[in-house]
Amino acid sequence: MVQRLDHLKESPSQTAGPYVHIGTNPNWVEITGVWKADLGLVLVGPDTRGERVIVEGTLTDGAGALVRDALIEIWQADAEGLHNSPAETRGKADAAFAGWGRQPVSDADGSFRFETIRPGRVPWPDGRLQAPHVTVWIVARGINLGLHTRLYFGDEAAANAQDPLLARIPEPARRATLIAPRTERDGVPVFRFDIRLQGERETVFLDM
């Protein structure tokens, strides 16, 4: 026998189930009066610095059907690449930008949408700069452990080509699942991020 390590084990995950929004977006599921507003719906205010962008997309399962009961969260740096978090080591982030958003996927059309800003660049552990990106996290009925992925911006070709995470995905078709193509609507850039849980063009999910 050997000495025991002092580490605890992480609590095992369980699915968020079909009623996750009762806990995360009660007002959205008509449980009103418990708290004023659901958290994470609004990321950007009038004082937020940076370029306004819209991130939107859908979530589809292995049969190509829309997943309509998921919850999506995003986490990202501000326009200078700083996080609004006590764990940020490099400086003070824009106080007018929380960097965290949470949206239920729409029942009606299975889409999600975040109005946010284009983040700045954040270093990789070795000091190289990563391309601008948004962390995306998905829970739903049937997902046993929250799925983690990243959105990269389709109009950042030069930065994306140098990104250390994207460089770890050799197949161009798989790498492309993380790069949201840009369109425009009323002068605002829209980045389309369709997440495929399984099957053809399955999104790359991360273990980080």
Next chain:
Amino acid sequence: MSGSYFQRDRTWHPPALTPSYKTSILRSPSQALLSLPTSLSEETGPVFGHDMLGPLDNDLIRNFAKDGAEAIGQRIVVYGRVLDENARPVRGVLVEFWQANAGGRYRHRKEGYVAALDPNFGGCGRAITDGEGRYEFRTIKPGAYPWPNGVNDWRPAHIHFSVFGHAFAQRLVTQMYFEGDPMICQCPIVRTIPDRAAIEQLVAALDRNATIPMDSLAYKFDIVLRGRRSTLFENRMEGN
């Protein structure tokens, strides 16, 4: 303390594909995950201030009830700590919880179970951990409920938890079960967890010393989030 987070032990968590929990079949990625050390993007995370909380946010017996009324059911207190894998308390983090009512019915438009709604029970609450990583809330014990999977599958009584840490890498959603419940081990969702000791980590202990006499039973439920390397010899380049 600037190291990366310990990699998740994916043999301790449920795998993505668990065919006896049927919904996982089409919602599980089939490609390998891309494993990488954490960067600042994952080592940071949002904070929520205590000023966000209302006085009834952690009281599910009263936070949806009409004036003076209370939810029906067996009154319980659930308390515990949020720790990391280094056994250190995780302070100031948001813990959200949701559950069915005493009859096993959720307040949700897609809910199909015949058990009655309780007009005084909403089913959601939240708390922020204190300086020692502690949280607590008051609620009623949720009922077991049947669900469409096998023809006669029932969920054991459970409370859903969503937990933030100090880093987005620690984000976790899980469920709490109740000590002594014979329904736990027959549940296809519980059984997505391969290791029996891991299942036991989700079973809250009945704590007779923490009961409120003539009022509430108490259950203790500790939650463990991912831990972080803290060695002086972390392999990092200068300037990070």
